Amino acid sequence: MGAVNTVPSATAGLAAWYAAGGRHVLPWRRTRDPWAVLVSEVMLQQTPVARVLSRWSRFLERWPTPESCAAASLDEVLREWDGLGYPRRAAALWCSATMIAAGGWPSDETGLRSLPGVGPYTARALLCLAFDRPGAPARDVNLGRVAARCYLGVETAPGARLDAALETHRPASMSWRDYTLALFDVGALLCRRRSAACERCPLAPGCASRARLADGVEAPPRKQAPYPGSMRQLRGAILRAMLARPDQSVAALERAVAALPAAARPGAVVEALAALRREGLVTA
Ligand code: SF4
Numbered sequence: 001m002g003a004v005n006t007v008p009s010a011t012a013g014l015a016a017w018y019a020a021g022g023r024h025v026l027p028w029r030r031t032r033d034p035w036a037v038l039v040s041e042v043m044l045q046q047t048p049v050a051r052v053l054s055r056w057s058r059f060l061e062r063w064p065t066p067e068s069c070a071a072a073s074l075d076e077v078l079r080e081w082d083g084l085g086y087p088r089r090a091a092a093l094w095c096s097a098t099m100i101a102a103g104g105w106p107s108d109e110t111g112l113r114s115l116p117g118v119g120p121y122t123a124r125a126l127l128c129l130a131f132d133r134p135g136a137p138a139r140d141v142n143l144g145r146v147a148a149r150c151y152l153g154v155e156t157a158p159g160a161r162l163d164a165a166l167e168t169h170r171p172a173s174m175s176w177r178d179y180t181l182a183l184f185d186v187g188a189l190l191c192r193r194r195s196a197a198c199e200r201c202p203l204a205p206g207c208a209s210r211a212r213l214a215d216g217v218e219a220p221p222r223k224q225a226p227y228p229g230s231m232r233q234l235r236g237a238i239l240r241a242m243l244a245r246p247d248q249s250v251a252a253l254e255r256a257v258a259a260l261p262a263a264a265r266p267g268a269v270v271e272a273l274a275a276l277r278r279e280g281l282v283t284a
Helices: 014-021 034-046 049-062 066-071 074-081 088-103 109-113 120-130 141-152 159-169 176-189 231-244 250-256 268-278
Strands: none
Touching: 014 176, 034 049, 034 088, 034 120, 049 074, 066 088, 074 088, 074 231, 109 120, 120 176, 141 159, 141 176, 231 250, 231 268, 250 268
């Protein structure tokens, strides 16, 4: 991807806004250590920032390097992960630590994507936020939404179109890292899925969606089922019980989780246990 020589109007005010109003307090922004960045990105995949804040530091105090994490058992990592949800991420992170400890960090996007749990977004986040590589926007859903709205005047667009627009509009004064972080913040604080605070947005002067969204955002329906009463809640409780006492019987497990609504369905505990075994989270 080539260099940008002019400051496009849509992003002319972005650098100043980011300097004054960006979320610089997020601790993972103060490091370029790829392990610390990877842990933050994996945690943030499905856990809100507020909950990740304390857990990220705690995880890194315990395992500051891939080597130290790889030397721990999967059960230890799963116990540390408790409360963050989606424990498959912890298992994948532990597997990645093992691979990095054995062979070092992959040097490109394809290599990074070969690490368990590292998809296109996380690979690009590592390249952009830890390795300072130019020309690889770490485009998550929020950043993609900002780019689609501001640069293209639509709610969604194919990835290649978004990448091209992101490159075209990057101010020459901003590194790819700062540009990406600034757009993350616009997406998190102003240009949200269900609302757009255009009157406070630094992109407003050149935004292609400002007029379109003047009457508000037509919010798409939420997709995820509520956690209470879900099989996900039941699986989490079973995993917690198994990590505390790996040798317990199915009958004992059924008693341990009997208060959960999802456990009332006949066979639900066995089904959840089988799913945990398939995911490699439970071996006993
Ligand atoms: S001006 Fe409004 S629609 Fe455009 S990027 Fe900013 S918040 Fe989003």
